[in-house]
Amino acid sequence: MTGTEVAWARHPNGRWIVGDAGNQPSVVAVPPVLVRRRPDVTLDGGRVGMLDYRAASLRGIGHLETGKPRQDSYVVTVTRDDHWLVGCVADGVSDGRMSHRAADLACEKLAAELIDGLAAGPAADLDRLDWAAGVAGVNAAIHREFLHTAKVEEAALADVRTLMSTTAVAFAVATQADADGTHRAVIASLAGDSAALVLDGDGWRPVTAVKGEGEEVASNAVRPLPREVEPEPVTLTLRPGDVLAVITDGIGDPLGGGGGVVGRFLAEQWAEPPDTIEFANQVGFYRKTFMDDRTVIAVWVAPEPT
Template identity: 35%
Template sequence: MGIPELDWSSHPEPHQPSPAAQEQQVTQDHLAEEHQPVARTVATDFTPYAVGDPGRAASEVVPLPDQENWHRRDSVFDGFTLVDPDSTALATVRGASVRGLSHRAFGKPRQDEYGYQVTPDGRYLVLCVADGISSGPRSHQAAEVAVRTGVALLVNALAQVTPGEIDWEQTLREVAGHIVTFARKRVPGGEAMDADEVVAWMGTTATYAVVDLAHEVFDVHVAVVGDSSAWLLTEPGWHPLAEVKNADADIATSAVEALPKLSSRPRLIIQERVYPGEALVLMTDGVGDPLGDGKGAVGRFLADAWRTPPHELAFVAHMGFHKRSFDDDRTVLAVWPMARPNRC
């Protein structure tokens, strides 16, 4: 049986308005849209997170700008996903640094810094967090140099060697040398300063990490100068990758190793594996001090918040929690490996 012909006589052609009529209708529709009520979201004040007693400073400090360092941002953050050439997600990364209540109150600059870079071949992610020592008036600049120079040196090294073959002592000495050179050029009368003299002006702690992105389970190498720390966040909770600051001390101390003055003792290079469902977390002591050994209220709060990667804005808010007597700058870099699909 053939396909019957349709009788188009019973289906007249639709009426097509003239161009002028079409233009008039578009104008009328546009005017109608302009006069429609607009749905608006009413903004409400954001209530910062508090763990235990937030203290009076949380509500009473009036943040003041740093008059000498207008370029120095009060708060910075990043949030992104690393993918391979096939667009498979490899890792989620969050980073943030915020000025502490003490520096806000006195109009001083944020002394913390963080940085990251993926090697040109996409194989490695290099990370650093740094914390300028509070007594140094230019320590925020030492932190910047430690991050930018250190990350660049490690990326360059990884073009030639594997993470296990990196000469960490040489790398750290080069970073220290860059800080000394910076100070000699920028500090008044500092042309002949040595590392001991420079550290009083601009010293910084630093924690560096090299993350191998080649496999679903990340191999990580970490080097620590001072008290900026590295942790694994696992299902049971927080696992420190180095000795926890003041963990066994009766009285807390702020005496720490700081670039450009390096300790002569052999440096332990930490090697760890990070699995999907876990996170590698680097932090300055603004977060590390209230975290303690990770078993208290702050540890539970951050573990619950960061069990999976939060939105980057939420990440900043979590990190900026209030707790009485903890008013230092805060900086965190976190990396979550992503489970990868099986490929035949």
């Protein structure tokens, strides 16, 4: 990094500023209207096998300012035999008043489906996971809650989406290395633009498509769940020292492909697994114009012993 000025610093209130904070530090948080018992921040961290993981979901500056709940959600957990770390991040679509619940349900259902699909432990075949069943489970769960909430007998998925819809990225990583020292992993982006990237010695490398990359003018639309989709899972292997980050677009938009200042900031902060509470602070950096909810599950593969 010689010749590069450091473009991040702490605000006096303790938050990180990456580049220009704009006027974000002056935002006063307003409680979410009509949504009780939904934390502004959720946070997890731990170690299983050769993996360390940290997960944080933060209510965005925009939602803090306007009194809307956090619509992002995640689940991170392990299979019964501890051989697989399983997770999902989801971004409830802002238009739907109940989209935060859609995001919760998508994560719960997909994590449960992965846990079942990986029951064979080390012998599980990542290419034979039943993603279609996972999607069907998510669609059914959201549909069911819609009927209950809206007090109606039936509803088309398109109608359900007006009240509750979400993106989702689900993944699994082997907690133990194969004989060649690598860890098997699978990631599926099921709807919309949530994404996954890997950080290694060469920097960030997107695993799923990066939203809006190469576009001169901003904008495009998501195709959220519930919906009939054919997932296109990506299998990959992680090497010792790699970091996998599974994210919603609240972090994906400022990060882009990881080649900019946000990518450098996070690469430096995440060279090693940080303290779990500090991890939330790293995800919650101020950066002008980026005000969405942010959710990251980051997974560190233990480096080879030296």
